[in-house]
Amino acid sequence: MIKIIVSGFNGSMGQKVVKMINDSADMQLVGGFNPVINDLDPKSYGLPDDVKIFSKLEDINLKADIWIDFSIPSAVFDNTKFAIEKGIRPVIGTSGMSEEQTTILKKMADDKNLGGIIASNFGLSAVLMMKFAQTAAKYFKESEIIEKHHEDKIDAPSGTALNTARLIYEARGNDQIQHSSDDPMNTRGGDYHGTKIHALRLPGFVADEEVIFGGIGETLTISQSTTDRQSFMTGVKLAVHEVMGKNQLIVGLEKLI
Ligand SMILES: NC(=O)C1=CN([C@@H]2O[C@H](COP(=O)(O)OP(=O)(O)OC[C@H]3O[C@@H](n4cnc5c(N)ncnc54)[C@H](OP(=O)(O)O)[C@@H]3O)[C@@H](O)[C@H]2O)C=CC1
Numbered sequence: 001m002i003k004i005i006v007s008g009f010n011g012s013m014g015q016k017v018v019k020m021i022n023d024s025a026d027m028q029l030v031g032g033f034n035p036v037i038n039d040l041d042p043k044s045y046g047l048p049d050d051v052k053i054f055s056k057l058e059d060i061n062l063k064a065d066i067w068i069d070f071s072i073p074s075a076v077f078d079n080t081k082f083a084i085e086k087g088i089r090p091v092i093g094t095s096g097m098s099e100e101q102t103t104i105l106k107k108m109a110d111d112k113n114l115g116g117i118i119a120s121n122f123g124l125s126a127v128l129m130m131k132f133a134q135t136a137a138k139y140f141k142e143s144e145i146i147e148k149h150h151e152d153k154i155d156a157p158s159g160t161a162l163n164t165a166r167l168i169y170e171a172r173g174n175d176q177i178q179h180s181s182d183d184p185m186n187t188r189g190g191d192y193h194g195t196k197i198h199a200l201r202l203p204g205f206v207a208d209e210e211v212i213f214g215g216i217g218e219t220l221t222i223s224q225s226t227t228d229r230q231s232f233m234t235g236v237k238l239a240v241h242e243v244m245g246k247n248q249l250i251v252g253l254e255k256l257i
């Protein structure tokens with residue numbers, strides 16, 4: 001049985017993850033973490049009595065195999081550091097970590113031979129979009145990204161958009177167009193590794209992304225649309241199983257599928 005703690009267990013994603021665990025024969029929810037709550041009674045969240053709810057990292061004293069994190073950008077680094085220090089394999093979906101923070105966490109986990117994953121997106125359509133964009137990047141030197149999310153999303157641009165831009169950059173190698181600085185009205189988006197990113201936050205969206213490549217006399221658009229957060233659960237479940245057999249921290253679900 002794979003014993004799991006869910007950080008952000010009562011959020012939009014956390015609730016889907018809790019259901020996914022409860023529906024899986026080989027997984028067991030042992031703990032939930034959220035420092036914003038006062039009520040530590042599992043029954044208040046519709047959870048069985050044997051699930052322990054924590055509001056302080058230092059109180060977490062459970063034996064667990066996996067730490068799943070869908071919390072907030074400002075907390076995810078410390079949460080993941082805590083899990084790695086405790087020898088709990090991190091499966092991290094929370095966005096907003098810098099490349100430097102990811103590098104630090106990867107080194108910490110790798111030094112302990114601890115499996116884990118940080119994935120900007122657990123959805124199949126987004127992961128395939130990133131893979132296709134990597135292929136297209138070899139043939140088109142210019143690209144821009146438009147990402148569209150619900151109005152409650154804290155961070156911009158999205159982790160997926162940043163990861164897409166980074167993968168495009170890696171695929172191009174040195175063959176990279178350099179952009180001049182942003183125009184004064186800042187209507188041209190932010191530049192990340194040579195790809196401009198435009199972030200929309202509007203009611204009506206869950207999570208969409210378009211990667212647009214421009215060439216001489218032609219454009220190529222790769223787009224994906226998320227209409228239900230349930231779509232992320234296949235990837236989260238796969239990640240949980242995969243990291244149980246790994247001894248390093250993987251960055252990106254595209255490395256596993
Ligand atoms: N990788 C992927 O595939 C996906 C990633 N995400 C990312 O996951 C994160 C969560 O998204 P979503 O569920 O929509 O957001 P929600 O706001 O619905 O959920 C976040 C939860 O975390 C709680 N929380 C606040 N502070 C902390 C903390 N320090 N530690 C643990 N939990 C905390 C919040 O509590 P309270 O509400 O009480 O403040 C809330 O319950 C975001 O960063 C989002 O970008 C989302 C979808 C897919």
Ligand SMILES: O=C(O)C1=N[C@H](C(=O)O)C[C@H](O)C1
Nearest residue numbers: 095120121153158159160207
């Ligand atoms: O906040 C969200 O909703 C999502 N966040 C992730 C991101 O920042 O890319 C993944 C997906 O886009 C949904």
